[in-house]
Amino acid sequence: MQARNYVAPSSIDEAVAALQAGNGANRAFAGGTDVIIQVRENRRAVDTLVDIKSIPELIGITHKPDGGLRLGAATPCAQIYRDPQVKARFPALVDSASLIGGVQIQSRASLGGNLCNSSPAADSIPTLIALGAIAEIAGPSGRRNVAVEDFCTGPGQNVLQPGELLVALEFPSPAANSGAAFERFIPRNEMDIAVVNAAANITLSADGSTFQAARIAIGAVAPTPLYVAAAGQALAGKPVNDDSIAAAAEAARAAATPITDMRGSAAQRKHLVGVLVTSVLRTAIDRARG
Amino acid sequence: MVTKDRSSFKVIGTRPLRPDGIDKVTGRAQYGADIRLSGTLSGHILRSPHAHAVIKSIDTSKAEKLPGVKAVVTGADLVLPGKTLDELPDLSANVLAGRKALYRGHAIAAVAAINEQVAREATRLIEVDYEVLPVVLDVRESMQPGAPILHQAMRTRTPSGPGDAPSNVVAHTQVINGDIEAGWKDAVEIAEGDFSTSMVHQGYIEPHAATATWNSDGQVTIWSCTQGAFPARERTSTILGHPISKIKVIPTEIGGGFGGKIGVYLEPVTALLARKTGKPVKIQMDRDEVFEGTGPTPGTSIRAKLGATKDGKFVAFQADLAYENGAYGGSAANYATMCITAPYDIPNFHLDAFDVVVNKPRTQDYRAPSSPAAAFAMEQLIDELSEKLNIDPLKLRLMNAAHEGTRGPTGMPYKRIGHEEILEAAIDSPHYKSPLEGPNRGRGVASGFWFNVALRSSVNVSVQPDGTVNLIGGNTDLSGTRASLAMQLAETIGVAYEDVKPTVVDTDSVGYNDVTAGSRVTFATGIAVHEAGNKLIKEMTGRLAETWQVPVEDIEFEDGTFKTKDGAKSGTFKEIAQAVVGRGPGLTASGSVNAGFLQGGAFAHHIVDVEVNPDTGKVNILRYTAIQDVGTAVHPSYVEGQLQGGAVQGIGWALNEEYYYDEEGRMVNSSFLDYRIPTTLDVPMIDTILIEVPDPLHPFGVRGVGEPPIVPPLAAIANAVARATGVRQYQLPMSPRRILETTKDVV
Amino acid sequence: MTQKVVSTTINGEPVQFLSEPGGSLLTALRDELGLTGSKEGCNNGNCGACNVVLNGELVNSCCVLAMEVEGADLLTIEGVAQGDQLHPLQNSFLENAALQCGICTPGFIVAAKVLLENEPDADEARIRHWLAGNLCRCTGYDKIVRAVLDAAEQMRQPAAT
Numbered sequence A: 001m002q003a004r005n006y007v008a009p010s011s012i013d014e015a016v017a018a019l020q021a022g023n024g025a026n027r028a029f030a031g032g033t034d035v036i037i038q039v040r041e042n043r044r045a046v047d048t049l050v051d052i053k054s055i056p057e058l059i060g061i062t063h064k065p066d067g068g069l070r071l072g073a074a075t076p077c078a079q080i081y082r083d084p085q086v087k088a089r090f091p092a093l094v095d096s097a098s099l100i101g102g103v104q105i106q107s108r109a110s111l112g113g114n115l116c117n118s119s120p121a122a123d124s125i126p127t128l129i130a131l132g133a134i135a136e137i138a139g140p141s142g143r144r145n146v147a148v149e150d151f152c153t154g155p156g157q158n159v160l161q162p163g164e165l166l167v168a169l170e171f172p173s174p175a176a177n178s179g180a181a182f183e184r185f186i187p188r189n190e191m192d193i194a195v196v197n198a199a200a201n202i203t204l205s206a207d208g209s210t211f212q213a214a215r216i217a218i219g220a221v222a223p224t225p226l227y228v229a230a231a232g233q234a235l236a237g238k239p240v241n242d243d244s245i246a247a248a249a250e251a252a253r254a255a256a257t258p259i260t261d262m263r264g265s266a267a268q269r270k271h272l273v274g275v276l277v278t279s280v281l282r283t284a285i286d287r288a289r290g
Numbered sequence B: 001m002v003t004k005d006r007s008s009f010k011v012i013g014t015r016p017l018r019p020d021g022i023d024k025v026t027g028r029a030q031y032g033a034d035i036r037l038s039g040t041l042s043g044h045i046l047r048s049p050h051a052h053a054v055i056k057s058i059d060t061s062k063a064e065k066l067p068g069v070k071a072v073v074t075g076a077d078l079v080l081p082g083k084t085l086d087e088l089p090d091l092s093a094n095v096l097a098g099r100k101a102l103y104r105g106h107a108i109a110a111v112a113a114i115n116e117q118v119a120r121e122a123t124r125l126i127e128v129d130y131e132v133l134p135v136v137l138d139v140r141e142s143m144q145p146g147a148p149i150l151h152q153a154m155r156t157r158t159p160s161g162p163g164d165a166p167s168n169v170v171a172h173t174q175v176i177n178g179d180i181e182a183g184w185k186d187a188v189e190i191a192e193g194d195f196s197t198s199m200v201h202q203g204y205i206e207p208h209a210a211t212a213t214w215n216s217d218g219q220v221t222i223w224s225c226t227q228g229a230f231p232a233r234e235r236t237s238t239i240l241g242h243p244i245s246k247i248k249v250i251p252t253e254i255g256g257g258f259g260g261k262i263g264v265y266l267e268p269v270t271a272l273l274a275r276k277t278g279k280p281v282k283i284q285m286d287r288d289e290v291f292e293g294t295g296p297t298p299g300t301s302i303r304a305k306l307g308a309t310k311d312g313k314f315v316a317f318q319a320d321l322a323y324e325n326g327a328y329g330g331s332a333a334n335y336a337t338m339c340i341t342a343p344y345d346i347p348n349f350h351l352d353a354f355d356v357v358v359n360k361p362r363t364q365d366y367r368a369p370s371s372p373a374a375a376f377a378m379e380q381l382i383d384e385l386s387e388k389l390n391i392d393p394l395k396l397r398l399m400n401a402a403h404e405g406t407r408g409p410t411g412m413p414y415k416r417i418g419h420e421e422i423l424e425a426a427i428d429s430p431h432y433k434s435p436l437e438g439p440n441r442g443r444g445v446a447s448g449f450w451f452n453v454a455l456r457s458s459v460n461v462s463v464q465p466d467g468t469v470n471l472i473g474g475n476t477d478l479s480g481t482r483a484s485l486a487m488q489l490a491e492t493i494g495v496a497y498e499d500v501k502p503t504v505v506d507t508d509s510v511g512y513n514d515v516t517a518g519s520r521v522t523f524a525t526g527i528a529v530h531e532a533g534n535k536l537i538k539e540m541t542g543r544l545a546e547t548w549q550v551p552v553e554d555i556e557f558e559d560g561t562f563k564t565k566d567g568a569k570s571g572t573f574k575e576i577a578q579a580v581v582g583r584g585p586g587l588t589a590s591g592s593v594n595a596g597f598l599q600g601g602a603f604a605h606h607i608v609d610v611e612v613n614p615d616t617g618k619v620n621i622l623r624y625t626a627i628q629d630v631g632t633a634v635h636p637s638y639v640e641g642q643l644q645g646g647a648v649q650g651i652g653w654a655l656n657e658e659y660y661y662d663e664e665g666r667m668v669n670s671s672f673l674d675y676r677i678p679t680t681l682d683v684p685m686i687d688t689i690l691i692e693v694p695d696p697l698h699p700f701g702v703r704g705v706g707e708p709p710i711v712p713p714l715a716a717i718a719n720a721v722a723r724a725t726g727v728r729q730y731q732l733p734m735s736p737r738r739i740l741e742t743t744k745d746v747v
Numbered sequence C: 001m002t003q004k005v006v007s008t009t010i011n012g013e014p015v016q017f018l019s020e021p022g023g024s025l026l027t028a029l030r031d032e033l034g035l036t037g038s039k040e041g042c043n044n045g046n047c048g049a050c051n052v053v054l055n056g057e058l059v060n061s062c063c064v065l066a067m068e069v070e071g072a073d074l075l076t077i078e079g080v081a082q083g084d085q086l087h088p089l090q091n092s093f094l095e096n097a098a099l100q101c102g103i104c105t106p107g108f109i110v111a112a113k114v115l116l117e118n119e120p121d122a123d124e125a126r127i128r129h130w131l132a133g134n135l136c137r138c139t140g141y142d143k144i145v146r147a148v149l150d151a152a153e154q155m156r157q158p159a160a161t
């Protein structure tokens, strides 16, 4: 099938109105790399597709004076990973943005779309969670903020209410001596859906010997991407060594409740959680130490 | 004609540009979906959501009432006069189901409408009442008593006559050579295993597409991206009961086939819809329809056992081979019995092969059909013996390799073949000589065999006023065969490659040609080209004799030049042609051959280095070399391309590709995303070594080169993985999941 | 469903065409404009056969709505050669025998063109990475990668006068 209608509003208010008008049958789209195909393959029925790329606030990258980052929800991945400051200060975002699809997909796909599509295997969501990103939402009753770890509620489901639009993703300034990384496992080397993915964001003591704080998130092992607070807690205050890392990996494994499907078995996924959490922690440590 | 001295070739062995190249790099070439006739209706097919079901009724009335819908057809429209739906032959029932849907994706009905959206919408309005039946998906389970029966009328063909009860086993074939019991007595080392491979698809990038018109006088024209316009015409004629002379099939450019575009799917359906509507009708498949509704290659189960003396001489081999034929009968396992022992001289063997139906799409050929799975078993057993006997795996193969005079796959002794030569080349190759170092790495080798399917070919050649030559053929060009045939004609008549203009035409415009498949075009059509070229020379010599006023016997033709024996008069082909054509009647000739069915033998040997990630189970291909006896490399670049493409398809088959089914028999990975054919990042450069042992059956020594390169990769990679991990792999694909399961017990 | 008019620039020429609101750019190019050089291999973003350049960015035209290209600048395979002058990539694909069936070729050429224009020094690893969204089932990629490497080298040479 295909959508019946197309509109390209130029303001958030217009977009909200357009979304509201459909009584749930209208959908926003940014890159369209999920939704256009879902409609075509009869996985989703849409009356009007609301193209949000003409809304200035939804596209663009702002580096804020306090060191924080604001990403317009519809900003394509390619624009994100090409930004020199994003590269230097938020390398985990580059890890994610440069893995979504091939370059043809990255010219279009947005992180907002990745988040709002709310796939358990989405490759940016663990990174957004690990980085402590906040989703800024506009709707008929104004704006509200939701932490990304609370955003997804089930496979393909999230907190957005009819008429609501994701406007931007806000990231706090990376702490001193911090580092973050994202990785996924796929059977091929490109163009695949994650069997498991994981992100870590850690802060070390000034001498780099101790974990001060850590946020770890994993994907494709539960109905939504998971923030594993216990894995971060397992690291806080612990020395940077293999035992600490193994303890965090074990905590993440314990949190995973994967299923078996064509992309991987439950056992394989549990196993890979340990492998990937270990690996992203190592990269994050290297990055934190500069 | 005697095989020419290799070094005397002028055109063969060079690397000219292909004649269809510019159209293909500029987007001008017309493939199946690019045909656009004015007033064309769009068709779409309704497919069974169930893998096994009785079709109790089909109600098309709602669909027919949808505005814009012009016609709906079902299997009932394929019932020929005097017959009933119960008697629908397999060929027809696979195109539009009869009483039963036998696999998920089985075509049930088709709609023609003013546009695609309406056609799709209409298929959803067709109401089918299914009685869902139990499914059987596994080849061994399907052979068991009590398995759900697909065809009540099917009786197993066995060496002792047909079976007496309904069965899913199409045929049991037995091949016995020597004295197997004596062989086992001589064997001191034995390797055995229970191997299995999954159903895989050819994965060509172009989905099937066809457009048909049906005129009021009964003249039918079909444009199709088929691998064989003539067989497509024949089958369409049979299915529709319409005379062959009234059907013209125009082959479009074709975006890959590898065997998968031999069968007919859309041709009869578009024709039927065109008849009903009086308008051109075009149908183009979606990618998931290609996976679920066309013909992949069988999954297999092979139990095999190989014995050798302590010196490494193979003395006994036994195998039980079961091949999934999909929903309807076929003969894949029968081929496997010919291929599995073909590379070696084994005095005693005993093979039992079973062709079996299961609730999966009717299988089709895929490059060297049946041989890769057979080699997956055989070449791993050899590897195991090489470890047990502590003999280098290449030397062990060389010691046992088949050669001229050895019993060949059809039971007849081989003529000249090159298995020994490629093994020697492998031993001498830079790849094999270089050490492989580092943890978790392993090197694997394997050989592979395929015949030349030869069959029938026809071409016409005609000389133009400027002395150039048109070469008219009927084989669709999948991989540069226009070039390889033009080169053979240029070689035959001694002109420059640029002076031959090859064209592929429709079924009305040239004599019969079998499909472009089985590595046959450069081989068999090449023979026809050579014959036509020689006839042309003969004709020209005759006419020249009159012009020059000398006896015919006094004129010689050599190196592209006609001359009198005394050398007094001479002229190049082009000069003479200009003169002769200028005056006399047009100069044309044709060549037609039936070069036999399974001919010759071509061998490939591959060497691969892998690294297996112990944490994730992922296999990384580090280095790859494909060696092959190509007979004579007509256009070496395109020959290399065949080796490289075949190797990479084999890598995909070995590592990730498979039809992944749920319990109800639904293929759940019917997209390029989840079917996972290799991308650029999954493979290294593929080194090639072309060995030329001319085939005595071909005037230029050509052997088919397209099929053998897909045979060794499965086993070569398995052998490499076994050496890297210490664990042998009996099941494909060797996906990360399976490697973790077998090496780390992650289950 | 009412069709709408879209005005855009394709291969340097201003063009207007009709499309259904939910129709894809690939369908519009092929069915409305007769630009059948962009191919459909999967219709869901996984093969790259439909690659076109949209405002300088490589995209899969099957994953773009026709409506979205209002006012945009598009390049398709039909615009890669300048008149009868083939692009170095096109020549290189021919000379390197980088096509067998050729169905993937337009997509590969369009993709590689964007790469080499932005990164003239792209090496094998970079080329393989960039082309990972383009599937070819015939060649095993070896000759395609070599063709792109060769074309890159030619394109780096100062233009002969």
Ligand SMILES: Cc1cc2nc3c(=O)[nH]c(=O)nc-3n(C[C@H](O)[C@H](O)[C@H](O)COP(=O)(O)OP(=O)(O)OC[C@H]3O[C@@H](n4cnc5c(N)ncnc54)[C@H](O)[C@@H]3O)c2cc1C
Pocket: A027, A028, A029, A030, A031, A032, A033, A034, A035, A036, A037, A052, A073, A074, A099, A100, A101, A102, A105, A108, A109, A110, A111, A112, A113, A114, A115, A116, A117, A121, A122, A123, A124, A160, A164, A165, A166, A167, A191, A192, A193, A194, C044, C045, C046, C063
């Ligand atoms: C070939 C291919 C490969 C892919 N590979 C990957 C991969 O490797 N990893 C991965 O994670 N994903 C992958 N994807 C999926 C997809 O590309 C990503 O999820 C992408 O980030 C989606 O972004 P988009 O802007 O295209 O989303 P869209 O399709 O535009 O939107 C996705 C969903 O989010 C909603 N939405 C979008 N923006 C907003 C907004 N601002 N407010 C409210 N709702 C909104 C839409 O209504 C829709 O439901 C792939 C897709 C394809 C076709």
Ligand code: FES
Pocket: C039, C040, C041, C042, C043, C044, C045, C046, C047, C048, C049, C050, C051, C060, C061, C062, C063
């Ligand atoms: S057709 Fe667009 S990516 Fe395959």
Ligand code: FES
Pocket: B205, B255, B256, C098, C099, C100, C101, C102, C103, C104, C105, C135, C136, C137, C138, C139
């Ligand atoms: S040349 Fe056939 S798919 Fe690439």
